[in-house]
Amino acid sequence: MLDTVAEAWSKSNGGASVWADPTVTFLDPFTKSGVFLREITRRLTDGLESAIPDLEERVDHILTKQVFGIGITRLTALLARRSLYCSKDATGRHSIAKNFVRDWGNVWFERIEHTWVGDRCGYCPATRATFDRDSELETHAYALTHTSNVKKRLAQMFGADVQFDVIIGNPPYQLSDAGFGASATPIYQHFVRQAIALDPRVVSMVTPSRWFSGGKGLDDFREEMLADTRIRYLGDFPKLFDVFDGAKIRGGVSYFLWDASYDGPCTVQTFVSGHAAGPPAVRYLGEYDVLVRNNAAVSILEKVRNVNEPSFESTMPRRKTFGWSTTFHGSDTPEELVDPVKIFGSRRVSWLESDAIDAGVELVSKWKVLMTAAQGTSAAVETKFLSKPILAGPGSACTDTYILAGAFSDELTANRLDSYLRTRFVRFLVSLRKITQHANRDVYSFVPAVPLDREWTDEALYERYGLSATEIEFVESQVAAHD
Numbered sequence: 001m002l003d004t005v006a007e008a009w010s011k012s013n014g015g016a017s018v019w020a021d022p023t024v025t026f027l028d029p030f031t032k033s034g035v036f037l038r039e040i041t042r043r044l045t046d047g048l049e050s051a052i053p054d055l056e057e058r059v060d061h062i063l064t065k066q067v068f069g070i071g072i073t074r075l076t077a078l079l080a081r082r083s084l085y086c087s088k089d090a091t092g093r094h095s096i097a098k099n100f101v102r103d104w105g106n107v108w109f110e111r112i113e114h115t116w117v118g119d120r121c122g123y124c125p126a127t128r129a130t131f132d133r134d135s136e137l138e139t140h141a142y143a144l145t146h147t148s149n150v151k152k153r154l155a156q157m158f159g160a161d162v163q164f165d166v167i168i169g170n171p172p173y174q175l176s177d178a179g180f181g182a183s184a185t186p187i188y189q190h191f192v193r194q195a196i197a198l199d200p201r202v203v204s205m206v207t208p209s210r211w212f213s214g215g216k217g218l219d220d221f222r223e224e225m226l227a228d229t230r231i232r233y234l235g236d237f238p239k240l241f242d243v244f245d246g247a248k249i250r251g252g253v254s255y256f257l258w259d260a261s262y263d264g265p266c267t268v269q270t271f272v273s274g275h276a277a278g279p280p281a282v283r284y285l286g287e288y289d290v291l292v293r294n295n296a297a298v299s300i301l302e303k304v305r306n307v308n309e310p311s312f313e314s315t316m317p318r319r320k321t322f323g324w325s326t327t328f329h330g331s332d333t334p335e336e337l338v339d340p341v342k343i344f345g346s347r348r349v350s351w352l353e354s355d356a357i358d359a360g361v362e363l364v365s366k367w368k369v370l371m372t373a374a375q376g377t378s379a380a381v382e383t384k385f386l387s388k389p390i391l392a393g394p395g396s397a398c399t400d401t402y403i404l405a406g407a408f409s410d411e412l413t414a415n416r417l418d419s420y421l422r423t424r425f426v427r428f429l430v431s432l433r434k435i436t437q438h439a440n441r442d443v444y445s446f447v448p449a450v451p452l453d454r455e456w457t458d459e460a461l462y463e464r465y466g467l468s469a470t471e472i473e474f475v476e477s478q479v480a481a482h483d
Contacts, residue, residue, distance in 0.1 A: 001204050002039060004257050005166060008202060008232050012261040018166070019047025022061060025162065027200075028169040029144045030191060031069035031107065034080030036169050041067055041084065056098070063090075063097040068158060069107040072172060073138045077109035108157045112141040123147075125185045126175055140175060145190040150197050167195045168204045173249075186210065189221035196258065206243070206255040209236060212291035213251075213435045225256075226286040229264055233257040234285070236270045236293050251435035270294055289445075292432050296474050301432065303465045304448055312447040317404045319441060323359035324399040326373075344370055344390060344398040357397060363407045367414035368392040370402040371421065375439045383480040385427045385434055389418045403441060416452040424479040425461040431478065 009018035018024055028036045044062045045055075052058035063085065071077025078088045081104065087095040090105025097105060114121040119128045123146045131139055147153040154162070171191035188207045195203045214222040225231065237243050238252040269280040270293065281295035292298055326345070330352035334340035339354040341364055357364060370390040389405065391414055398404065405421060408414045420426060426447050434443040450456060450464075462472050 001168060001206065001255050001257075002036075002043065004233050004235070004255075005168065005202055005204055006043075008257050008259050008262070009166075012201075012259055017047055019043045020051065022048055022051050022066070024066060024165045026067050026166045026168065027164040028069045029167060029195065030072045030142065030169050030171045031080045032072060032076045032170070034069065034083030034107070037067050037069050037080060037084050037107070040168075059096055060098050063106065064099050067106060068162070068164065070143055070157070071107060071109035072142060073140075074109055074111070077104070077107055081105060081107045106158065108143075110143070111135070111139060112143050112146050113139060114141045115146065121146075124175065124187055124190065131175075140172075142172065142191070144194045145187070150194045151199075154198065164198060165201045166204075167198065167200045167202070170206045173208055186216055186218060189218060192221070193224075199260070201260050203258040204255060206253055208249050209238065209251045209254045209293070210435055212254075212293055213433055214290065215436075215438070222290070226289075226291060228258070229266075229284070230258050230260060230262050231256050231266045231285060232259040232262045232264075234266055234268045236268065237272075238270065238293060239272050242271065242273060250437060268293075268295055290433055293435075294432075294478075296471075297428075297432055300465075300467060300471050300475065301429070301446060303467065303471075304429065304446065307448065307465060309448040309450065311445050312449045313441050313444040315406070315449045316441055316444065317360075317363065317407055319403075320400055321360040321363060321404045322357065322397045322399070324397075326399055326401045328399045340395075342392070342396040344392060344396065344402055346399065346401045352397075354395075360397065363404070364397055365394045366407040366409060367394065367411050368396060368398075368407045369405040369414055369417045369421065370398050371405045371439065373401060373403050373439055374437045375434075383478075384482065385431045385479065386421065386439060388482055389421045391415065391418050403439070405444075413452050416455050420450065420452070420456045422482050423456060423458045423461060424475055424481060425458050428475045428479045 006018050010016060026040050031037060041062055044066060045059060048058050048062070052061055067084070069080050071080055081090060082088045084107065085095045085097050085105055089095065089103045090097055090100040091103050114126050114131055115123060116128050116132070120126065121131070121141070124141070126140065133139060143153060144150060171188045173188050174186055186208065189211065192205060192207070195205070210216070211218045211222050211225060234254060234256045236252070236254040240248060240252065243253050265282045265284045267280050267282050270277040278296055281298070283298065285291055292301060329345055329348070330343050330350035331337060332350060334351040337351055337353050340351040341354045341357060343350045343352050354364065370392055372387040375385060375387050390402070392398065406414065406417045429446040430443050432446055467475070
């Protein structure tokens with residue numbers, strides 16, 4: 001990330017080195033161990049040698065005038081100070097900074113309280129029941145996001161004359177009471193917005209990549225990011241554990257570089273297992289309503305869209321077709337029922353009297369193709385993206401565990417849709433929108449609604465959309481065949 005900052009700075013400042021400028025200021029507004037601040041200091045120490053030859057004077061200048069941090073907890077602030085100053089007390093005898101008059105130096109932390117509006121915080125998703133705590137526990141009310149005037153807040157911390165040129169770091173992703181994994185409520189988007197609101201010259205942050213496809217309160221943020229032509233670079237790591245070993249962040253993580261002086265397309269680079277997955281591509285992020293993260297996929301998607309067919313999503317029956325939640329179950333056996341309807345539900349099949357069905361009654365008698373609304377995986381990289389379809393005959397219905405992909409009067413057409421949804425081609429197009437285990441209707445937006453007048457195979461679809469041998473190889477390298 002720091003290499004990317006240096007490259008962007010050089011391009012925007014006539015080849016000048018950010019590490020050789022004694023006036024540039026850096027802020028990590030959510031420092032943990034202090035790794036960003038320490039590495040910035042190391043690079044400045046080398047880069048400023050000619051400008052400030054004396055090592056002790058140079059280090060003191062960097063630590064007191066150029067490098068700043070905000071701890072996310074009291075403990076991380078102490079860790080960052082010890083990492084940066086070699087002492088948790090910046091004025092102590094072991095500190096390598098010699099001119100601080102405050103023991104916290106330039107790594108600030110004070111306990112911030114949530115602003116309760118009813119049962120929730122007015123600035124974040126925190127609930128009063130969990131985070132209205134005594135002074136012995138952290139509130140996790142972060143200084144950067146719990147204010148309506150972020151410039152005023154930072155002026156109170158570091159002084160009104162400090163303007164930050166580079167804001168960089170790894171923000172908190174979610175609150176501990178907001179759920180886990182794909183179900184958690186994200187908060188990192190608030191840090192990105194507040195950092196940009198400080199009018200820096202450069203912002204670089206590592207975040208989960210779920211914002212690429214939105215959802216969970218990220219739709220507005222996704223639209224803002226895709227439309228922002230100041231994002232100069234995006235490095236994407238879709239594979240679990242590639243960046244944070246042991247941290248199961250579905251959809252992977254990415255880092256971006258936002259450059260206030262830049263206006264143009266973004267350089268997008270995908271990395272897998274520590275290596276670049278093909279060459280970088282220079283493209284505008286807002287070409288589609290979601291970010292198509294793999295550069296090699298863009299040409300394939302363009303070929304599909306050029307045929308100008310309706311989206312498969314637009315042909316699917318309405319959401320929550322029968323109105324039952326995922327927890328609904330009927331009778332375990334049909335024997336005692338007069339006119340039993342087979343209900344496909346979570347982990348099992350149950351039965352219900354036909355006259356007890358209130359919604360989707362007209363679909364009960366049809367042949368139906370069902371898709372699971374979630375496709376989980378324990379693999380490090382998902383390779384199938386959709387579960388196998390379920391062909392449900394007349395006299396059946398389903399809970400919201402499933403999405404109704406199609407309903408037909410005849411079995412033959414249902415079988416053709418079943419075959420189509422099993423193809424690698426369809427699942428590849430789904431993968432461009434499906435960044436977590438959720439497989440809601442919108443993941444089918446890039447899938448074309450082909451005529452079901454024949455049985456579709458991958459080979460027939462490759463030919464229909466004119467995929468090259470290289471593109472076919474890429475599709476099949478990304479998506480595993482169903483057994």
